[in-house]
Amino acid sequence: MLDAPRSALLNPITTPEKPVSLDKDQVRHIAMLARLHVADDDIQETADKLSRIVDFVDQLSKAPTDGVTPMAHPLNASQRLRADSVTETDERDRVQENAPLVRDGLYLVPRVIE
Amino acid sequence: MSARWEVVIGLEIHTQLATRSKIFSGASTAYGAEPNTQACLVDLGYPGVLPVVNKSVVRMAASFGLAVNATVARRSVFARKNYFYPDLPKGYQISQYELPIVERGELFIDREDGSQKRIGITRAHLEEDAGKSIHEGLDGFTGIDLNRAGTPLLEIVSEPDLRSAREAVAYMRKIHTIVRYLGISDGNMQEGSFRCDANVSVRPKGDERLGTRTELKNLNSFRFVEKAINFEIERQIDLLEDGGEVVQETRLYDADKDETRSMRSKEEANDYRYFPDPDLLPVEIDDSFINAVQASLPELPDAKTRRFVDEFGLRAEDAGILTVSRQLADYFEAACAATAAPAQLVANWILGDLSAALNKEALDVDHSRVTAPMLASLVERIHDNTISGKIAKAVFDGLWAGEGSVDEIIESRGLKQITDASAIESIVAEVIANNPSQAEEYRAGKTKLLGYFVGQVMQATGGKANPGQVNAILKQKLDS
Missing domain, CATH: 1.10.10.410 (Arc Repressor Mutant, subunit A)
Incomplete structure (x- = not known):
């Protein structure tokens, strides 16, 4: 299902005039989404630092953008398309040398229960 | 089902596009290869690799858009959908979000009373498939096969216009027919080339506001779609009538038990933090591209059905069944062209004995033991009174068993009608x-x-x- 992005980073909960302030829960949430461990003692400091970064970037919100098409890429170009042909060969053995655990050609990971 | 409740269903259909190579890499998409032998460095998300869009994928999506009377975007943008799962090596799926390639389409499904109902198509966007996880027989590990990673998918999202499980199945069948007519997907449901999620909710009749929906996953056959939706409707109505509330969640259909059950919901599950993929530029297509796709569109099922009624005088219902697959429709036309017998008689034989024989051996019409010219000569012999319709069944069995041509079987079995x-x-x-x-x-x-x-x-x-x-x-x- 397509849900609107709810991340605090993408939807700052302030106006440009008011500094962004991420609270501790938002930091925990973002850390969890990114699979980053942030120690409890560091959460407040991380929140302060992240808030300052968001504030810095948030200056862009002051730019007048009425009637400006949102940019999808900094290069003013369009995607080159490739022909539909198979050009890659099997490199499984070489690639799987990088994997900690393989069996019968499968990568093994700790059991994922659905 | 209670007359007090109205059912609201929207479907998301994932159809695998029938390309040779993947959407962003030159690895093969052939089904059934040894695990991980068709997963290249781009598919595996190795550092320094760059995805490049497969042109066929764009063409196929555009042809679908044109076939359902949709807007094909002159500019569409790939975005990253971020989540972690072992079968998603990059940590994001490349998909389309704000600017999909197809928007605002429609198709018509047949109601039981013969009338038609319009079903809106919100959008169809391109994305890459993930790999496969194998949970059984690996001593407590999960095995990952990334051959499917990067396989092109077209996700087709309907408006919440469907009002029953039956309508949902009719819509899904129509999409299935269209993608196969267009040749953009083999539609093979056993192999997972065509699968569906259903968003289901109920509301008191007359209410404008939508009820809380659940999303049903794991629906890989038409029968399961119908059963799972019906189970879910009953469950939601029972819950609401007992004063309970429907929880917005993802539920998995268990075909063995014929029930849906909650997948342990993770509260962050839908926080995908989409943003435009910096590795990919916007896809821009021009009028000449679209015109070329338009010119290459085959006759579509609805048009073919109308033509079979107008040109061959078939019953509308029979025309509808014959045109479900392009192969069956081609078989019918080839047989008609080879006999002077009425087209309806040819249709009766295709929909009767031939379909029964094909079903019995699980063959598709392209692999029929009785070819279109063979069936035509059989029907011809009924038409010219050489054999009766009843005797023809025996001749058909002989044809199917490979006993020779129609005339040889009539001769050798002594089946010639007595007209003296x-x-x-x-x-x-x-x-x-x-x-x-x-x-x-x-x-x-x-x-x-x-x-x-x-x-x-x-x-x-x-x-x-x-x-x-x-x-x-x-x-x-x-x-x-």
């Missing part, structure tokens, strides 16, 4: 002589007994007498 009037007359006379009491009753006014006499004559001739002729001669003899 004098031969039939002598059999009729014999039958009447052997059934004096019935003949008397008939003459006394019990004319329904004619059927009995016809049966006796047919039995005496091994079914080879021409039924029309038998009728006429019997009447003539009995009435005299």
Whole structure:
């Protein structure tokens, strides 16, 4: 299902005039989404630092953008398309040398229960 | 189902596009290869690699858009959908979000009363598939096969216009038919090339506001879609009528138990933090590209159905069934072209004995043991009165078993219809002589007994007498 992005980073909960302030829960949430461990003692400091970064970037919100098409890429170009042909060969053995655990050609990971 | 409730369903159909190579890499998409032998460095998300869009994928998506009367975007943008799962090596799926390639389409499904209903298509966007996880037989590990990673998918999202499981299945079948007509997907549901999630909610009749929906996953057959939705509707209505509330969650359909059950919901599950993929530029297509796609579109199912009714005089229902697959429709047209018999007779044979024989051996029509020219010559022999329709069934069985051509089977099995009037007359006379009491009753006014006499004559001739002729001669003899 397509849900609107709810991340605090993408939807700052302030106006440009008011500094962004991420609270501790938002930091925990973002850390969890990114699979980053942030120690409890560091959460407040991380929140302060992240808030300052968001504030810095948030200056862009002051730019007048009425009637400006949102940019999808900094290069003013369009995607080159490739022909539909198979050009890659099997490199499984070489690639799987990088994997900690393989069996019968499968990568093994700790059991994922659905 | 309670008359107090209205059901609201929207479907998200994932159809695998029938390309040779993946959407962003030159790795093969062939099904059934040894695990991980078709996953290249781009698919595996190695550092320094760059995805490049497959042109066929864009063409296929555009052809779908045109086929469902949608807007094909001149500019569409790939975005990253971020989440972690072992079968998603990059940590994001490349998809389309704000600017999909297809928007605002529609199609029409047949209602039971023969009328049509419009179903809106919100959008269709391109994305890459993830790999496969294997949970069984690995001593507590999960095995990952990334051959499917990067396989192109077109996700087709309907408006919440569907009002019953039956409508949902009709819509899904229509999409299935269209993608196969377009040749953009093989639609193979066993292999996962065509799968569906359903968003289901109920609301009191007359309410404008939508009820809380659940999303049903793991629906990989038409039958499961219908059963899972019906189960879920009942569950939601029971819950609401008992004063409970529906929880917005993802539920998995268990075909063995015929029930849906909650997948342990993770509160962050839908926080995908989409943003435009910096590795990919916007896809821009121009009018000449779209015009070329338009020019290459085949005759689509609805148009073909109308033509079969107008041109061949078929019953609308039969035309609808014959056009479900392009192959079946082609078979019908090829058979019609090779016989002077009425098209409806050809259709009856395709929808009757041929379909039964194909189903029995799980063959598709392209692999039929009875080819279109063979069926045409069979129908031709019914049409020119060489054999009766009943005898033709035996000839069909012979054809299916590979006993030779229609004429050879008629000859070798001695099935040629008796049309010699004098031969039939002598059999009729014999039958009447052997059934004096019935003949008397008939003459006394019990004319329904004619059927009995016809049966006796047919039995005496091994079914080879021409039924029309038998009728006429019997009447003539009995009435005299």
